[in-house]
Amino acid sequence: MNVIEVKNLIKKYKNFTAVDHISLEVEEGCIFGMLGPNGAGKTTTIECIIGLKNRDGGEVNVLGIDPNVDYKKLYNLIGVQLQETSYQDKIKVYEICELFTSMYENPVDYHILLDRFGLHDKAKSYLSQLSGGQRQKIAIILALISNPKLVFLDELTTGLDPKSRREMWDYIKELKNEGRTVFMTTHYMEEAAYLCDKICIINDGKIIALDTVDGVIDLADIDQVISFETEEDIVQLIEKEIKGINKIEKENKKLKIYSKREDLLTDLVIFLKEKSIKYRKIDINRPGLEDAFIKLTEKTRKVE
Amino acid sequence: MRRFLKLVAIEWKLTNREFITIFFTLIFPILMLLLFGTMYGNEASEFMGGYGSVDVSTPGYINMIIAVTGIMSLPLTLAQYRERKILKRFMATPTKPIEILLSQFIVNILLTILGLVLLIVVGKIVFDLHFFGNFFEAIFTFFIILLSIFSIGLLIAGVSKNAKMATAIAYIVYFPMLFLSGATMPLQMMPQSIVNISKALPMTYGVTLFKGIWLGDHLIDYPLEIIILFSITLVFGGLAVKFFKWE
Known part of the structure; x- marks a missing residue:
């Protein structure tokens, strides 16, 4: 079942098209990640999906609701963490929790959430005195008070130190394990690769990839790189003996072999053994999401 | 609710x-x-038109309180809420954003009333403050001044790009009104040029009206002031509604 269905979503600011015919579906219970360079239209897309902005075209359906029509019903069913939101000066943790509790029809007990996120002893603290990581935890807690089926996280981990970020990952996985659907944006590729069941890369308001992490990497069609060091000059020999090599780079003693063949390593090692060539520091570098992201977003830039 | x-x-x-x-x-x-009060006492004096200095000044000070809450506190808070995306965060809940605005309105009205009550209590205890007017007319006066000043504050909040700009505008509006409207210093003491400037300041009409009502005049004696205050509410309030930016 799809919890989000977007068809040909368009959002324009004067002459600038921020979101250009975006269509996507998010299946219940998955973590959906939206990636894209700054200004690609991620936040605008989220804001159109949850009805914070009125769209200029297309259809949006979230949990069976059109957000521009019945936002009040929708906001009782979803939880939201918005980018760069801060809260009132001098508000205490329990006060903001009580305030959000009062807003929803079926709130969960925020004390339980504070416990779960390890903030129970901070209830009486001012929000402004918390660390960045703790404030982002509060942002998730506030998003969870409505006990939502669907949670939107817009750059939740931006600006956090690596340890806090990993901690957030565990919490996001937990949300999924509880049966909630997560729609998130991030700039961290390892985060998207670790968390997301499905990824959507957008650039200049258009979708350029929409698939699983592996699917997106395949789509980018990037060579894997095998590198090793050797004293001997064997570039031409390798090119002649081994099939399916796209490129060999030589830098001092270091050789880099570019290829799409998964079994190239086997052939290479056999070849090196047969010819009794000494080698060391052999390394295989499979393309990751970050390589795919950079290639895909660059490609669309060049087309312009 | x-x-x-x-x-x-x-x-x-x-x-x-x-x-x-x-x-x-x-x-x-x-x-x-x-x-x-300590400098001039509250004895009826010729200079004050036969009233005590404290009796004459108190309605001016009440105007001053309204200006602080309406022109400083209200717009600065709202502009800050918008700049920090707090308004937007509330928009993503079942709460309507207008409720935030309304709650700020109510909080600042309550604060104004608290300030007014404290001022009157201290005036009564220390200087035996007198009130010569009609209670209900005074209440009515208080609220039409409050609405006019708050609608100016709302417009400042609505058009300011950020909290800094709201602060700057609020200071530019607030301080001349504080000193040149008769709220803190009687206009009778001012040269004609200042009196002319004061006529361009909305609060001058609030001060004149409230002083009059406080000292025993009636609403019917101040049609000009009442019309001006209502017009300010309508014009500034209308502009604020039209131009208010939620983000």
Whole structure:
């Protein structure tokens, strides 16, 4: 079942098209990640999906609701963490929790959430005195008070130190394990690769990839790189003996072999053994999401 | 309703933690009253038109309190809420953003009333403050002044790009009104040029009207002031509604 269905979503600011015919579906219970360079239209897309902005075209359906029509019903069913939101000066943790509790029809007990996120002893603290990581935890807690089926996280981990970020990952996985659907944006590729069941890369308001992490990497069609060091000059020999090599780079003693063949390593090692060539520091570098992201977003830039 | 009351209760708590707002609404007016009251006393005097100095000044100070809450506290808070995306965050909940605005309105009205009550209590105890007017006319007057000043504040909040700009505009509007409208210093003491400037300041009409009602005149004696205050509310309030930016 799809919890989000977007068809040909368009959002324009004067002459600038921020979101250009975006269509996507998010299946219940998955973590959906939206990636894209700054200004690609991620936040605008989220804001159109949850009805914070009125769209200029297309259809949006979230949990069976059109957000521009019945936002009040929708906001009782979803939880939201918005980018760069801060809260009132001098508000205490329990006060903001009580305030959000009062807003929803079926709130969960925020004390339980504070416990779960390890903030129970901070209830009486001012929000402004918390660390960045703790404030982002509060942002998730506030998003969870409505006990939502669907949670939107817009750059939740931006600006956090690596340890806090990993901690957030565990919490996001937990949300999924509880049966909630997560729609998130991030700039961290390892985060998207670790968390997301499905990824959507957008650039200049258009979708350029929409698939699983592996699917997106395949789509980018990037060579894997095998590198090793050797004293001997064997570039031409390798090119002649081994099939399916796209490129060999030589830098001092270091050789880099570019290829799409998964079994190239086997052939290479056999070849090196047969010819009794000494080698060391052999390394295989499979393309990751970050390589795919950079290639895909660059490609669309060049087309312009 | 429960939700809205919770919002008002929390915004009230937050406002009470703002030292500057609390100082200028609750403490500063009393300091002024004590300072000038001690200097001039509250004996009926010829210069004050047969009234005591404290009796004449108090309605001016009440205008001053309204200006602090309406032109400083209200727009600065709202502009800050918008700049920090707090308004937007509330928009992503079942709460309507207008409720935030309304709660700020109510909190600042409550604060104004608290400041007014404290001022009157201190005036009564220390200087035997007199009120010569009709109670209901005074209440009515208080609210039409409040609405006109708050609608100016709302426009400042609505058009300011950020909290800094709101602060700058609020200061530019607030200080001339404080000193040149007769709220703190009687206009009778001012040269004609200042009196002419004062006619361009909305609060001048509030001060004139409230002084008159306080000292025993009636609403019917001040049609011009009442029309001007209502017009300010309509024009500034209308502009604020039209141009208010939620983000």
